[in-house]
Amino acid sequence: MVNDTAFAPWDDPQAKPLIRFDGVTKTFGNFTAIDDIDLTIYPKEFFALLGPSGCGKTTLMRMLAGFEETTKGTITIDGQNMAGVPANKRAVNMMFQSYALFPHLSVADNLAFGLKRSDMPKSEIQGRVDEMLRLVQLQKFAKRKPHQLSGGQKQRVALARALAKAPKLLLLDEPLGALDKKLRQETQFELMDIQEKTGTTFVIVTHDQEEAMTVASRIAVMDNGKIIQVDTPDRIYEVPNSVYVADFIGDVNTIEGTVSAISGENAELTWGDDTPALRATTSADLTVGNSAAFVIRPEKVAISTTEPDRHNRVQGAVEDIAYLGNLSTYFVRLPNGTLIKAQTANDRRLSQRSITWEDPVWLSWSDTAGIVLRG
Amino acid sequence: MSRRLLVLIPYLWLTALFLVPFIIVLKISLSDYAISIPPYTPQLDIAGGWAAVKDFFTALDLENYWFLTEDDLYWKAYLSSLQIAALSTLFTLIVAFPIAYGMANAPDHWRPTLLMLVILPFWTSFLIRIYAWIGILSNDGFLNQLLQWIGLTSEPLTILNTNVAVYIGIVYAYLPFMVLPIYSTLEKLDGSLLEAAQDLGCSRTSAFWLVTVRLAKPGIIAGCFLVFIPALGEFVIPSLLGGSDTLMIGKVLWEEFFSNRDWPVASAVAIILLILLIVPIVLFQRNEQAQREADQ
Numbered sequence: 001m002v003n004d005t006a007f008a009p010w011d012d013p014q015a016k017p018l019i020r021f022d023g024v025t026k027t028f029g030n031f032t033a034i035d036d037i038d039l040t041i042y043p044k045e046f047f048a049l050l051g052p053s054g055c056g057k058t059t060l061m062r063m064l065a066g067f068e069e070t071t072k073g074t075i076t077i078d079g080q081n082m083a084g085v086p087a088n089k090r091a092v093n094m095m096f097q098s099y100a101l102f103p104h105l106s107v108a109d110n111l112a113f114g115l116k117r118s119d120m121p122k123s124e125i126q127g128r129v130d131e132m133l134r135l136v137q138l139q140k141f142a143k144r145k146p147h148q149l150s151g152g153q154k155q156r157v158a159l160a161r162a163l164a165k166a167p168k169l170l171l172l173d174e175p176l177g178a179l180d181k182k183l184r185q186e187t188q189f190e191l192m193d194i195q196e197k198t199g200t201t202f203v204i205v206t207h208d209q210e211e212a213m214t215v216a217s218r219i220a221v222m223d224n225g226k227i228i229q230v231d232t233p234d235r236i237y238e239v240p241n242s243v244y245v246a247d248f249i250g251d252v253n254t255i256e257g258t259v260s261a262i263s264g265e266n267a268e269l270t271w272g273d274d275t276p277a278l279r280a281t282t283s284a285d286l287t288v289g290n291s292a293a294f295v296i297r298p299e300k301v302a303i304s305t306t307e308p309d310r311h312n313r314v315q316g317a318v319e320d321i322a323y324l325g326n327l328s329t330y331f332v333r334l335p336n337g338t339l340i341k342a343q344t345a346n347d348r349r350l351s352q353r354s355i356t357w358e359d360p361v362w363l364s365w366s367d368t369a370g371i372v373l374r375g
Numbered sequence: 376m377s378r379r380l381l382v383l384i385p386y387l388w389l390t391a392l393f394l395v396p397f398i399i400v401l402k403i404s405l406s407d408y409a410i411s412i413p414p415y416t417p418q419l420d421i422a423g424g425w426a427a428v429k430d431f432f433t434a435l436d437l438e439n440y441w442f443l444t445e446d447d448l449y450w451k452a453y454l455s456s457l458q459i460a461a462l463s464t465l466f467t468l469i470v471a472f473p474i475a476y477g478m479a480n481a482p483d484h485w486r487p488t489l490l491m492l493v494i495l496p497f498w499t500s501f502l503i504r505i506y507a508w509i510g511i512l513s514n515d516g517f518l519n520q521l522l523q524w525i526g527l528t529s530e531p532l533t534i535l536n537t538n539v540a541v542y543i544g545i546v547y548a549y550l551p552f553m554v555l556p557i558y559s560t561l562e563k564l565d566g567s568l569l570e571a572a573q574d575l576g577c578s579r580t581s582a583f584w585l586v587t588v589r590l591a592k593p594g595i596i597a598g599c600f601l602v603f604i605p606a607l608g609e610f611v612i613p614s615l616l617g618g619s620d621t622l623m624i625g626k627v628l629w630e631e632f633f634s635n636r637d638w639p640v641a642s643a644v645a646i647i648l649l650i651l652l653i654v655p656i657v658l659f660q661r662n663e664q665a666q667r668e669a670d671q
Contacts, residue, residue: 067570087573100571103669104589114575147669165575 008232009042010218018043018169018201019064024073026059026225033059035225036073043168046195046202048212051222052248057205060222061171064203065094078168088117093167097174099158101146107157108133108142114165132160135194152183159191163198172204176211188214209249213237221245237297239283243373246295251329253301253340255294256375259286267372269294272336279311282372296370298343303330304362305354313364316340318357323350330355332363397649404642405435415639439643448627449644453651455622459538459613460606463545467602468595470546471553475594476587478554479561490558493551505544505615512540512616536618544612549605553598560594561587593666600659608648624648 009015017040026034033056041047049057062068063075066087075082077092093114101110111132115125133139136156146154155175162170175191176184192215195202206212212219213233220230221244229241240246243254255278257271267282269292278294286292302308319339320331323346330342342363346353355361402419409416417434420427443449478489496504511517512535519531534540564587572582588595610625617623624644631641 065570065574067573086578087570088576088578092574094571094574096567096571098565098567100565100567102568102571102586113572117576117581145669161575 007044007217009045010040015042017041018045018078019203020074020076021060022074022076024063024075025071026056026063026068027071032225034063034070037225037227039220039227039230041201041203043201044199046192046204046215046217048216048219049203049205049222050209050212050219050248051207053207055222056225057207057222058173061094061173061203061205064169065092065171066090091165091168092171093162093165093169094171094173095158095162095175097177099146099154099178101154101157101161103146106143106145107138107149110146110157111161111164114161118165128164132164135163135197136160151178152187155179155187159194163194163200166198167200169201169203172202174206175204176208177206184211185214191215213249221248223248239371240295240373241284243293243295243375246373251298251341251343253296253298255338255340257292257294259288259290259292259372262286262288266367267292269372272338275314275334275336276311278370279367280370280372281368284372284374286372286374291375293373293375294370295373296365298329298341300365300369301340301342302364303332303342303344303355304364305359307362308364310364311367312370313362314340315360315362318355318359318361321355321357328353330361332361400642400645402435403638404439404640404646405437406639406642407434407436407438408637408639413638414636439639440647442640443643443647448622449624449647452622452624452627453647456607456624457651459541459545459623460603460609463542463549463606464599464603466542467546467549467553468599471550471598472557472591472595474550475554475557475561475591478558479564486562493554493558496551501548502611505548505611508540508544508547508616509535512543535616536621538617538621540616540618541613541621541623544616545602545606545609548612549602552601556597556601557591557594560591564590593662593669596662597659597666600655600662604652604655604659607652 009017019039019041021037021039024034024037024039025032035056037060049060051057059068063070064077064082066082066085066089070083077090082090102113105113108129111129112125115128120128129142130139133142136159138153138156138160141149141153141157146157149157155178159172159175162172172191176187179187188211191202195215202215204212204215213236216233218230218232219236221228221236223244229236229245231239231241236245237249240249246252247254255269255271257269257278259267260270260277261268262282265281265283266279267286268277268279270277271294280294280296282292284292307313314334316332316334318330319333322329322331326346327343328346330344332340332342334340340363403415406415406417408414417431419431423430474493478486478493481489509516513519514531514533514535516535518534519528522528522532534543568586568590569582572586573579577585608625608628609623610629613621613623613626614629617626628641628644628648631637631644635641
């Protein structure tokens with residue numbers, strides 16, 4: 001994510017978006033798959049649609065590909081209204097979740113399939129196929145049939161085939177879903193590399209938040225046909241706009257309470273009767289007396305055996321420890337019953353760990369570590 | 376060892392039910408017609424010793440095969456059978472493909488019922504079903520009554536006892552053998568392949584030809600052979616629905632055996648038919664083999 005500081009067309013009011021959703025709704029019978037969505041995606045973005053299954057992310061992508069028509073609203077790609085434009089007339093290509101490689105065609109013929117149906121002269125097709133084979137490093141496999149390839153190779157053929165026609169927009173439907181974890185991580189970086197090399201706008205659909213965080217320039221978190229938040233991965237993680245997003249991305253501690261003081265970005269939240277108010281930042285539109293939720297990531301909660309010198313501190317007892325090798329998560333029960341997770345890096349050997357089950361401990365965090373959201 | 380015994384079982388059956396009858400028919404085809412029981416000569420007389428066996432073999436000749444080339448009835452019957460079998464295979468394909476396509480695209484819960492409906496005719500005797508077509512196709516049959524009632528024709532159409540009736544009969548009788556293999560290939564077809572083809576620039580029509588039909592090819596070929604091979608030697612349908620000028624080798628064969636009682640010529644006809652069928656059967660086997668390899 002080296003380019004993040006430089007590449008931010010969404011912050012530039014002059015930038016012209018490649019894709020525009022204006023009040024797009026899609027219903028299937030009584031079921032509303034997409035509910036009045038507005039969204040802009042800029043050229044060269046690697047945009048991720050993230051959400052649980054059934055949230056509408058695949059429908060959104062299929063509308064871009066031209067496989068579904070909108071029920072209401074308009075989709076514009078590169079200034080052109082897409083209503084009534086069939087899939088084969090769009091400068092959009094898709095990489096399918098099942099890869100959808102033609103089983104009767106060799107790798108090279110699969111790559112040439114779209115080119116043969118374009119206005120590219122016959123003499124140039126072979127050259128383009130070779131170029132694509134080089135891009136995904138499959139030169140040796142040009143003559144193989146899909147059933148003679150491994151899962152990772154099929155994935156690369158599918159990617160190369162979708163890129164062969166140099167589309168303005170490439171759609172990727174759970175592109176790494178069928179790969180095992182190790183290969184998936186390698187392929188994520190390959191995808192980013194190829195995206196950068198070709199300069200194509202990528203829209204990826206995934207339910208894997210880690211994948212979305214790794215590859216995307218921006219993420220749209222969806223739920224029930226609505227977009228809950230669109231932001232860069234770091235902001236989605238650090239400044240979620242709702243408990244739903246905070247909970248969906250990564251692990252989180254949530255404490256319900258009431259806003260007792262607010263000044264600018266700083267808020268105080270009272271919770272429980274005999275606990276001091278928590279200090280945190282907020283960007284939500286809250287006033288004193290509102291019910292709200294305080295959320296904090298487990299890795300921002302420090303755990304210690306002695307009382308720390310911080311405003312935000314609570315005392316509890318270790319109920320459980322999840323040892324993950326590189327990390328440990330402590331589940332600490334507070335006197336009022338709330339369970340708080342604190343995560344620490346295991347920079348020492350396990351035998352030297354100073355905290356164990358049933359130990360009374362202090363949990364603390366800085367005034368800016370947590371945020372207050374509308375409850 | 377036990378594995379070898381297991382392999383032996385199909386070979387034993389093949390020997391008993393195909394090879395032995397084939398050798399008997401081959402032997403009869405090399406014999407001469409005689410007024411006796413059985414109606415041919417020579418008869419193998421093993422009790423007569425080595426000399427009798429030798430006599431038996433010297434008496435065998437290819438005379439009946441020469442006879443088949445002399446009378447143009449036979450090669451005309453072969454050609455006509457080939458034509459009827461080929462054309463009816465084509466018609467069966469044209470009727471069966473939309474059925475199979477519809478079934479494969481039907482909602483999941485409908486498919487077992489539709490499959491059942493395709494197989495349902497087998498519950499009735501083949502002979503009765505063909506007889507039923509006489510009732511439908513005859514001059515005062517259901518079809519003509521219907522056509523006249525809706526006013527499409529004023530005179531009844533003569534369909535029964537023509538080649539048209541034979542085509543109808545064959546298409547009807549062999550339809551399931553075409554529908555089922557095509558359905559099984561179409562059912563396996565991944566719908567995203569069609570979307571991928573459209574995504575890459577195909578219209579709906581060209582995606583249908585380039586993907587659906589292309590990937591159904593093994594099923595289409597299998598279905599065509601399953602219809603063509605039995606249709607070539609078909610006897611019941613041409614004799615019940617066809618006319619006196621319907622020339623099919625199955626009918627000729629039957630007449631040689633039962634009307635002329637000329638077993639040697641009939642056997643020669645049967646042997647030639649078998650040789651004609653070997654070509655498509657070998658091609659069929661190759662197609663199946665190729666598909667098995669592709670499925671791996």
